[in-house]
Amino acid sequence: IPVKYRKDYKPSAYLIHETKLDFDLFDDHSIVTARLKLQANPNADPSDSLVLDGEELKLLEIFINGQKLESAQYETDSEQLTVWLDKVHNLNYQQNSFELMTKVRIYPNTNTSLEGLYLSNGKFCTQCEAEGFRKITYYSDRPDVMSIFTVRIEAAQQKYPHLLSNGNQTEHGKLANGRHYAIWHDPFRKPSYLFALCAGNYDLLEDHFKTQSGRKIKLEIYVDKGKLEQCHHAMASLKKAMAWDEEVFGLEYDLDIYMVVAVGDFNMGAMENKGLNIFNTKYVLAHSDTATDQDFEDVEAVIAHEYFHNWTGNRVTCRDWFQLSLKEGLTVFRDQQFTADQTDHAVKRIEDVKVIRSHQFAEDAGPMAHPIRPDSYIEMNNFYTVTVYNKGAEIIRMYHTLLGAGGFRHGMDLYFERHDGQAVTCEDFVCAMEDANEYDLKQFRRWYSQAGTPELTVTSEYDELHRKLTLHVKQTCPDTPGQSNKQPFHIPLKLGLLDKEGKDLPLQLAANPEQLTGDILHITQLEQSFEFTEIAQQPVLSLLRNFSAPVRLHYDYNDHELAFLFAHDSDPFNQWEAGQRLFARVIWQLCAEQEAGEVMQFPLHLVNAVQNLLSSESLDGRFKALALTLPDIKALIEEVERVNLDHLIVAHNFLKKELACQLEMDWLVHYQANHHVGKFQQDKTSIAQRAFAGVCLSYLVALEKPKAYELAVSQLLNSNNMTDAETGLKLLMHSNYEDKQQLADDFYQKWQNEDLVVNKWFMSQATDPSDPTIERVETLIEHPAFDLKNPNKVRAVVGAFAGANLAQFHRKDGQGYVFLAEQIKRLYSVNPQTAARLTGAFNRWKKFDDERQRLMCEQLQGILQLPDLSKDVYEIASKALG
Ligand code: DPP
Numbered sequence: 001i002p003v004k005y006r007k008d009y010k011p012s013a014y015l016i017h018e019t020k021l022d023f024d025l026f027d028d029h030s031i032v033t034a035r036l037k038l039q040a041n042p043n044a045d046p047s048d049s050l051v052l053d054g055e056e057l058k059l060l061e062i063f064i065n066g067q068k069l070e071s072a073q074y075e076t077d078s079e080q081l082t083v084w085l086d087k088v089h090n091l092n093y094q095q096n097s098f099e100l101m102t103k104v105r106i107y108p109n110t111n112t113s114l115e116g117l118y119l120s121n122g123k124f125c126t127q128c129e130a131e132g133f134r135k136i137t138y139y140s141d142r143p144d145v146m147s148i149f150t151v152r153i154e155a156a157q158q159k160y161p162h163l164l165s166n167g168n169q170t171e172h173g174k175l176a177n178g179r180h181y182a183i184w185h186d187p188f189r190k191p192s193y194l195f196a197l198c199a200g201n202y203d204l205l206e207d208h209f210k211t212q213s214g215r216k217i218k219l220e221i222y223v224d225k226g227k228l229e230q231c232h233h234a235m236a237s238l239k240k241a242m243a244w245d246e247e248v249f250g251l252e253y254d255l256d257i258y259m260v261v262a263v264g265d266f267n268m269g270a271m272e273n274k275g276l277n278i279f280n281t282k283y284v285l286a287h288s289d290t291a292t293d294q295d296f297e298d299v300e301a302v303i304a305h306e307y308f309h310n311w312t313g314n315r316v317t318c319r320d321w322f323q324l325s326l327k328e329g330l331t332v333f334r335d336q337q338f339t340a341d342q343t344d345h346a347v348k349r350i351e352d353v354k355v356i357r358s359h360q361f362a363e364d365a366g367p368m369a370h371p372i373r374p375d376s377y378i379e380m381n382n383f384y385t386v387t388v389y390n391k392g393a394e395i396i397r398m399y400h401t402l403l404g405a406g407g408f409r410h411g412m413d414l415y416f417e418r419h420d421g422q423a424v425t426c427e428d429f430v431c432a433m434e435d436a437n438e439y440d441l442k443q444f445r446r447w448y449s450q451a452g453t454p455e456l457t458v459t460s461e462y463d464e465l466h467r468k469l470t471l472h473v474k475q476t477c478p479d480t481p482g483q484s485n486k487q488p489f490h491i492p493l494k495l496g497l498l499d500k501e502g503k504d505l506p507l508q509l510a511a512n513p514e515q516l517t518g519d520i521l522h523i524t525q526l527e528q529s530f531e532f533t534e535i536a537q538q539p540v541l542s543l544l545r546n547f548s549a550p551v552r553l554h555y556d557y558n559d560h561e562l563a564f565l566f567a568h569d570s571d572p573f574n575q576w577e578a579g580q581r582l583f584a585r586v587i588w589q590l591c592a593e594q595e596a597g598e599v600m601q602f603p604l605h606l607v608n609a610v611q612n613l614l615s616s617e618s619l620d621g622r623f624k625a626l627a628l629t630l631p632d633i634k635a636l637i638e639e640v641e642r643v644n645l646d647h648l649i650v651a652h653n654f655l656k657k658e659l660a661c662q663l664e665m666d667w668l669v670h671y672q673a674n675h676h677v678g679k680f681q682q683d684k685t686s687i688a689q690r691a692f693a694g695v696c697l698s699y700l701v702a703l704e705k706p707k708a709y710e711l712a713v714s715q716l717l718n719s720n721n722m723t724d725a726e727t728g729l730k731l732l733m734h735s736n737y738e739d740k741q742q743l744a745d746d747f748y749q750k751w752q753n754e755d756l757v758v759n760k761w762f763m764s765q766a767t768d769p770s771d772p773t774i775e776r777v778e779t780l781i782e783h784p785a786f787d788l789k790n791p792n793k794v795r796a797v798v799g800a801f802a803g804a805n806l807a808q809f810h811r812k813d814g815q816g817y818v819f820l821a822e823q824i825k826r827l828y829s830v831n832p833q834t835a836a837r838l839t840g841a842f843n844r845w846k847k848f849d850d851e852r853q854r855l856m857c858e859q860l861q862g863i864l865q866l867p868d869l870s871k872d873v874y875e876i877a878s879k880a881l882g
């Protein structure tokens with residue numbers, strides 16, 4: 001199985017100046033005619049053969065400059081078309097441009113991979129990133145080949161009244177036999193991965209946006225019939241995103257029309273095709289009856305993300321797929337900033353860091369560890385990862401931290417000034433930041449090349465006599481597959497020193513003042529010491545404020561210091577962090593007690609800390625909800641070399657239940673004060689109250705008392721919004737409530753026509769930690785609402801089970817592993833991408849006990865034995881076994 005390497009990059013031998021595509025769409029096949037204006041690339045090695053990518057295409061005709069090619073002049077295999085240009089008569093292919101015409105037949109109706117052109121709920125749509133365009137026509141399917149596209153679409157008018165592609169519609173009309181056509185022209189050069197086509201019968205929401213320069217942009221959202229009422233939030237989000245990008249980055253939209261099409265069958269969240277975004281319905285549709293507050297926030301974020309790609313991704317794109325983080329890390333950072341501005345900076349930061357700790361740290365420490373700019377891959381689709389996206393965004397955030405908002409903006413301006421219209425590299429981005437700010441980023445570049453999560457170990461000494469505080473900082477980074485002996489990173493360590501009242505003391509270094517910028521300490525060496533002067537009293541250290549770098553921090557806090565930070569830290573991220581550390585310490589202590597065969601002891605000092613937080617008048621409800629949530633088990637697992645999962649789960653449950661008991665009245669009082677049944681509102685205060693009330697209810701349900709179950713049942717049945725209903729449903733499904741099956745059945749009856757709600761129903765059952773769940777999940781995949789071909793459904797049942805139900809997935813008898821492997825076997829030829837994602841659930845097998853390790857490896861080996869295994873799944877499974 002071939003591996004692709006970043007170092008092997010070569011420019012394409014031929015450029016494609018113009019791309020004219022004709023689509024003749026029929027229910028059972030489509031004919032695609034491509035007319036490509038090609039020219040030898042002056043910046044590449046000359047070649048006598050033209051090699052184009054193409055997969056699953058039936059070549060019907062091939063012409064060059066109007067000359068029909070004979071079989072001796074070209075060849076096709078399962079991946080490529082090769083034309084021996086030197087065998088084509090009278091063709092001066094080194095000097096002149098020439099036209100290649102191909103006509104192919106494809107079968108969108110049987111395309112279940114959801115790459116290329118396919119049908120979703122009776123409507124045509126495309127997904128081309130990363131390498132799906134080659135399933136549509138023969139092409140140089142790589143991001144550095146950019147072309148002007150003109151697209152003609154023809155289809156039956158009644159069934160497919162809307163015919164959409166990128167850019168502006170220039171023509172449309174009726175044809176014989178009930179067919180019609182439309183022609184679209186995109187004036188911006190683009191790579192094939194940004195091509196899109198949709199054809200179907202949709203409901204359409206129309207609006208417009210006036211840009212800062214006064215241009216009026218048409219905005220259109222296309223959805224399945226009957227879903228119009230669920231589009232208004234997406235439209236409002238789009239307008240907010242457009243305004244934000246003008247305001248914060250001075251970036252205005254460029255075409256006259258911006259379209260979003262929602263489809264139910266989609267591998268990713270959404271796709272930023274030029275002028276024609278295609279979205280998973282999950283990230284467009286939102287109505288308070290069917291979507292939670294979190295769903296609303298997610299829709300807003302993904303709408304913004306894809307919109308922001310118009311500049312960071314489309315106007316400036318990637319030279320090759322190893323550079324993916326160039327557009328994704330940057331665009332995730334931009335959408336994070338946008339959401340923070342719309343909601344709450346601290347809450348958003350905490351949510352983003354939770355993703356890093358639970359998912360990215362795990363990836364960075366596992367068999368798939370890769371730098372944000374990978375050096376090699378077998379299947380590019382496997383590299384749309386939390387590392388490339390979310391750690392990539394953390395790296396961009398560090399520029400922002402180091403250079404300030406103004407410096408970051410200068411760097412962005414220079415980046416666009418230099419590279420608008422080009423396909424570039426991560427290195428080009430670093431250079432723009434460096435040159436715009438005259439800032440040396442030589443060492444900072446290591447964040448692009450070295451994988452693994454750096455560890456910072458900090459110790460401190462206070463010298464009362466000389467009013468000095470000395471910090472000793474050590475950095476290391478573990479070996480990762482193919483990389484050892486890492487060089488030190490440039491790590492911005494944001495910190496504060498708190499006096500007895502919790503106020504921040506002024507920061508001043510005794511020597512090397514350049515090592516401190518404001519409250520940022522520059523960690524650049526393997527070991528460094530810093531001396532802070534004029535520190536009048538022994539301070540409490542608040543380190544890595546706002547999670548200023550994607551690292552693990554080790555500092556030996558005692559309980560008293562953590563409680564102090566939890567109560568006083570002016571940095572809300574670290575305030576939350578202190579609480580999480582307090583909880584984590586208790587959980588590990590409870591594990592140790594089990595290990596030693598002792599009775600678990602609940603430490604009463606927690607009660608005070610939690611009670612203070614609960615009753616705080618100044619803290620936001622969403623912040624409280626996050627601070628009262630126990631650390632995620634996945635993140636905890638990443639804190640230790642190997643885990644006794646059974647003890648960890650027992651400890652986690654014990655702590656939750658003890659906190660529930662100790663503070664029973666408090667949970668109830670705060671629940672009642674924050675849970676409202678009256679008129680539904682979705683302002684910030686109401687959202688915060690729902691979040692807070694939801695956490696209070698989760699503690700009450702942990703009491704396992706009839707009274708508490710009644711509250712949850714009442715919330716589920718009487719709520720007038722999906723946030724409250726889903727919270728009630730989930731808590732009950734995960735409890736021992738005896739009538740929970742009846743509640744589940746009723747919920748399904750009520751919502752069976754809303755796919756996205758049915759997915760919540762699936763998920764709440766698949767994540768039930770109790771023992772009969774595997775058997776239950778076996779029945780769910782037989783349920784009429786389940787569909788193996790629909791990734792959202794697969795994720796809601798199988799993905800949720802394997803990724804978010806640790807107790808059952810890791811059941812001791814290995815049945816959880818068997819179940820997952822069986823689903824991968826059913827799926828790998830239907831949808832290789834989604835099957836590969838599922839396979840990743842085995843990645844952390846080394847964390848567990850010998851028996852679980854053995855059981856997981858057995859399943860991975862079985863997967864590797866499968867006939868015609870897709871390279872997507874092969875790459876994940878083979879790397880997992882190492
Ligand atoms: N659709 C994916 C995203 O927007 C890939 N570009 O991140």
Ligand code: ZN
Binds near residue numbers: 305327328331
């Ligand atoms: Zn993206």
